[in-house]
Amino acid sequence: MATVNVTDESWKSDVLESDKPVLVDFWADWCGPCKMIAPALEEISDELGEKVTIAKMDIMANTGVPTEMGVQGIPFLVLFKDGKPAAHLQGARPKSQLKQWLEGEL
Template sequence: MATKSVTDASFAADVLQSDKPVLVDFWADWCGPCKMIAPALEEISEELADKLTIAKMDIMESTEVPAQIGVQSIPLLVLFKGGKPVAHKLGAAPKSQLKGWIESVL
């Protein structure tokens, strides 16, 4: 399963009410590091599809949720379990580091 796009309108249903943990990638089209990690997140979403969902939220199109969460820098990865944020990672990293971090916080 590829990454899933979420918006302010779909965030509650897609992330907060999800049965599986959801990793949300807060990003923007103009963000170079965001574009760098996008292919790795796509691959990780396939590899860990049975364990979690990876969602992407464009902070320029959806502004309410990022404001509520306090997103100040991107890329910001936030892992939600049971509707609550339980871990976050700021900035870009190689795929192996991203996957290792995700697996360590699942």
């Protein structure tokens, strides 16, 4: 499973109406820590893809949802369950920590 790119337009169908949990990575192209965790999120998507969808939202191309969500710093990860934010994590972490946190929240 590869990560899914989400836009303001696809937010409702891709995240809020998903039949499984969705981890949204709010990121931007100019964000070094965002680029650091991207490969880890791809690997986690491959490993946990049956249980959770890993989605990415570029906050520069999509301003509506990040504004509504109050995203102030990136990378900002939000886990949605049943269309509602269930947990969040701000800042870059090693893959092992990201995966452990996500598995603990699923």
